[in-house]
Every structure is written in structure tokens, then in C-alpha cells.
Amino acid sequence: MAMTTGRSAGRVRLEDVAVLAGVSMKTVSNVVHNYEHVSSTMRGRVQAAIDELGYRPNLTARRLATGKTGMIALAIPEMDQFYFAEMARHIGEEAGRHGYRIIVEQTLNDVEAERAVIRDREEGLVDGVIFHPARIDTLEIARLRPGTPLVLLGEAARPVNTDHVMIDNTSAARDGVEMLMRSGRRRIAFLATVRGDITESTHLRLLGYQEALLAAGIELDPRLVLQSDGFSIDDGVRAISAAIEAGVTFDAVLCRDDLFALAALRALGQAGLRVPEDVSVLGWDDTAVARYSTPALSSVSPDKRALAAVAFGLLEERMQGYDGVGRHQIVPHAIIERATT
């Protein structure tokens, strides 16, 4: 047993290979990188030394030397929330395809954690950041303007000079409501506005809901816009149960996310209402639970793959030096009909 100072036990370095092969370090580096102008004899000799010693390049050193890390940070509120987990997967795959790896940062809905993301907490650690903010607004992000390339996901409260990709929430909500109306629904509830929600999403979706109704000549009934005390499933259940008990009637519910749609399923079941016979339920985000629930949820489906691809694309341009104004991109959405409508 060789005695090592706590640190990485006598790791094999590039120089060791060079010495064994009797060549310069640069030549070893060249064969490691498959540089073309290396004679095949040389390549063979070096490769043999690499194999013999079991050399593997130290990525940290490489990074310091090149200034590129090959990693991007993905900052999301919670990685076990369906929507974010799915986005993380897509972004991870997309990044992988382009030779990047991702490191996931959970902000856990903490303002300070989100600020830390923007303030280059990752300095020198990642080449870029994809960030889905939950607590801080785009204005503040613009103010803290990080040095690392950044792309935002999700709603932008107002136009800012930061790259940004999202779906058109308002138009998606309109599409959802129109779909419900096509199947004859007229009294459509919105589940729900959430107390203390500082994100723009709910608002935009509500707006689309109202626009569609008005466009169809249906008068808005404020009692159909449900109110929830929080984002949990129980909050959702309470919101809808309260409405039912208060005598509010409706034949469809547009939900701000799939979780609220599950809440609707539960509350309606408890009230003895059948889905979709008595009430249609339309979720939002089209996460895996939509497929797994019984009855399977219809849901407004953002094109997550496109979201990931576009976000990564914008980021890549920034990483390659683009330094122009912030760009806003809209990716497509669809209404996926399953068993609840």
C-alpha cells in the first residue's frame, strides 16, 4: 500500500505518460485529443503508455487551462416536482447531446438561493446557467446581471434584457377553454388563483381563460375563478369543495397545473360528481401524472423538449460570445386530450 497524503492517491498524470513514452507532454495531449497531425507510430507508442498506466485526464486541470468547463447549471425550485424533474431530464439530455453536462441547483423557493444563482455563485464552475426563477422577478435579475451566460425559463413579468423562453400561456389557456367549449361546456371554472403567488403564470393563464370566454360571448362569473390558499393538493381540494358547497355550479375546470387537476378529481369524486360526464377537467403541464392518473388527465402540454432545445440553443450562442439584447422565444404547446374531457 503506497502511502499517500490524504490527497488523490498517486494519480497518473499526463507527464508520467510522456516520460514513459519518451515524448513531450503536448504529444500525449495530442493523442488524447485525437489531433490529426500525429504519426501513427507515435500515436501507437503513446496509446500504449496511456493504457499501461491507466491514465485518465484530470478534468479540473483541463478546465483551468482552457477556461471552458463543459458544464451548465440548471437552477430550478425543486427537482422532485414533476414538471421540473421532466425539464431537468430534457435539458440534461439536450446538453449531453452537445457535449455538456448539467449540474442541478435546487433553489427550494428561497429568495437568497435564487439571488445566489444570479450572482454567479457558479463562477468558473459552469459555462452557462439555465434558470427557472420562482421568487425573484425579472427586473431584479436584470439588475444583478450576472457575468455568466444566462437563459431564463418560465414567465417574464415584464420584458427584460435577458434571454428567455416560455410558452404563450395566455394563448394556451384560450386554446384549452375553446376545446372545452367545443365539447359543449359553458360554465367553466378556473382552479385557481393562489394567495401569495408572485409568479406571472397563473395570471397569464387566467387572462387567456377570460379572453376565450368573452370571445365566445360568455359572461364572466367571478365565482368561477376559484381561490386557493396554497399550491398543495389539499389546498386545491379545499378550494373546489368550498365552491361546490357554496352552490357554485360548473361543467368544466381549467386547472393551473396537473396537481390542481388531481385535486379537482378528488374533490369532484367526493362530491359525487362524475368526470368527465358531469364535469370536464383539464390539467396543465402534461406531466407524467397526467398519464398515470385514473381517469387519465387531459392537459395543456408545453413542448418540453422544444423548451429544452431552444433554451440550450440560446445559451450556447451566449456561451460562444453572442452579446446582443435579450431574446424572447415562444415554444409550441398542445392540448392533450385523455379521459377527463
Added chain:
Amino acid sequence: MAMTTGRSAGRVRLEDVAVLAGVSMKTVSNVVHNYEHVSSTMRGRVQAAIDELGYRPNLTARRLATGKTGMIALAIPEMDQFYFAEMARHIGEEAGRHGYRIIVEQTLNDVEAERAVIRDREEGLVDGVIFHPARIDTLEIARLRPGTPLVLLGEAARPVNTDHVMIDNTSAARDGVEMLMRSGRRRIAFLATVRGDITESTHLRLLGYQEALLAAGIELDPRLVLQSDGFSIDDGVRAISAAIEAGVTFDAVLCRDDLFALAALRALGQAGLRVPEDVSVLGWDDTAVARYSTPALSSVSPDKRALAAVAFGLLEERMQGYDGVGRHQIVPHAIIERATT
């Protein structure tokens, strides 16, 4: 030549701060690290320079110098699967508490990707790896024996010399079956063995299921051990529907994961069977969907937080130099009863 390769535009370095403050680099470093033996005048002067220049340390350089990265890799099959997403969250939080960050590696059930994890793909990038293998067995892992500290999650096909943490699947299955029997169930089905499943988990759970039944003096009925063609919800639905159509009767189902439990809910509903009146359903993993489904799923609940904490603890010891034999740790589980039992 100031003509550097497109590299990071004039970033502020430690040396810049040192020059501005008129002190040595080491002193700046000391201030950055809150080293105690720094006079407060000095600290103030240096801090002012840091603030003025907006200096932020380059983590890559720090890493190269210290040999510690402060990061651990978490390698899991897919990060959008409920169980893995939740484990990722817990491990991320646990690591964060100890000053580490995680980088998530999706192996996507690919054998080569899993081998790459073991073969130190992360060389010099992370201080340790927590790995939940899906395709390669523990024997192969032992053979490829990586240089980086490693802790395994999930079942070990056989004792190996690698740290490893899991719940006692067999005993958990027994507990689950006993709970079902206590509520009077006698014909308990197992959903399901999966064709092509090379993991040990299903097998161990099935074993526990059988042990509990035998211990209660109930004869094993092979028709109650359902067979599925795959891991998807539809595979699960088909497996259970086929059994029902074949005239197999049962009053409870122990499922190998929550997804199959949702499948059971769906198939039973389609067959007009009520849950839990006619058939009890017990899921496994106690993922968020268990709480969200209607009726809410009862589920075998591994203590994920403990799993994360123990795994991280073992890894930390390895990272600090422990080099003894592989340790196996069992963490607690519980049976969470909700509405399906």
C-alpha cells in the same frame, strides 16, 4: 500578446485584488476564507478592494489547487422518475448541508453509461459518487473498482466489497403483506414480476411476500404472482386485467412500485371492482403520486431521507480516506396507510 483565445473577458483575479489593496495574494485569500489571523484593518482594506472590483473566486482554480472539488456525482437511471427524483432531492439537500453540491448523471438505463460512471468518468471532477445501478451487477462494479469513492444505492445481487445502502426489501414486503392480512385479506396478489428485469428488488420483494403468506399458513397460489411485460403503467394494467379475465380472484394486491399500484387502481376500476372495499392496493416507494392519487395510495415507504443521509455519510468517510471493506447498511421502512387499504 493580449490576444487571448476568446477566453473569459477580463475577469477579476485574486491578484488584481492583491495589487489594488497593496497586499500579497495570500492575504487576500485569507480574507476570502475568513482566516482568523488577519488584522481587522487589513481585512477591511482587502474587503474594500474585493467589493470595488467585484471579485469572485474561480472555483476551478481553487479545485485544482486543493485537489477537492466539493462536488459529488449522483448517478441514477432517469431523473424524472418519481423515486429517483425524490432521492435526488434528498441527496442534494443532504450534500448541501455538508458543503457539497451534486451533479446529476442520468444513465438512462444504458449499460455503457453505467460502466462509464464506474470507470471514473468523473475523474477529477467530483470527490465521490453515489450510484443507483439499474443494468450492471454488483460483481461487475467490484471488478471495475473505481478510484473515486463510491456508494451504491439499491439492491446488491450479492455481497460485494463496495459500500452500499438499501432497505430490507424482503422484510418490508413481509410487513406489507402482514398489514394486509391483519385487515382480513387472504388472497393477496403480487404485481408483478417483470420480464427482463435484471434487478434484484422485485425478487426480494416477492420473496418477502411469499414468506409472509407461508408464515400465516396460507398456501401459495402461483396464479397470484402476476407477470408483466414491462415497467410501464400499461404493462401493469394489462397484467392485472389479464388475471381478472382469466378468473383469478384476489382481495389485495402488493405492488412492486407505486406506478404498478396506479395501474392496479385503473385496471380494478375498469373491472368494476372497488378499492379498498373489494380489493386493497398497496404501492411501493411512497412517492408523491401516492399522496396525489384518488384514492390516495397506501404504500411501502423506504425512509428516503435516511437513505440519503446514510449514503452520504458512508461516502464522506470514504472521501476522508477510509479504505476498509465494503459496508452494507439497512435503513428503516414503514407502511404508510392511506385510502387504498
Added chain:
DNA sequence: GTTGACATTTACAGCGCTATAGATTAGCGT
């Protein structure tokens, strides 16, 4: 005053790799 014994601060050699510039060799037309 001096002397230790500490507390502070500094100088500088790495960490392992890449990249630039220059040295060497090879290939070829005349």
C-alpha cells in the same frame, strides 16, 4: 532594552493541463 513567543504577512512553488511559438524532420521540385 532584549528576548522569546506568537500573530501577521509575504514570496513563490506547485496543482495537471493546454496553447503558443519554435525546433526538427520530411517531402519534393529543380
Added chain:
DNA sequence: ACGCTAATCTATAGCGCTGTAAATGTCAAC
């Protein structure tokens, strides 16, 4: 043979930080 270009290969200066060893200051105790 000779000159010239192109193909290979080498030497070495960083990348930005930390750790070590040594230098300098400070202060209480003689």
C-alpha cells in the same frame, strides 16, 4: 544536392488559486 514548404514534435509559459516556509511585527516578560 539545395532550398522551401508542410508535417511533426518539443519546450515552456501560463490558467487562478492554495499551501508551505520564511520574513516581519508585536508585545509581554525579563
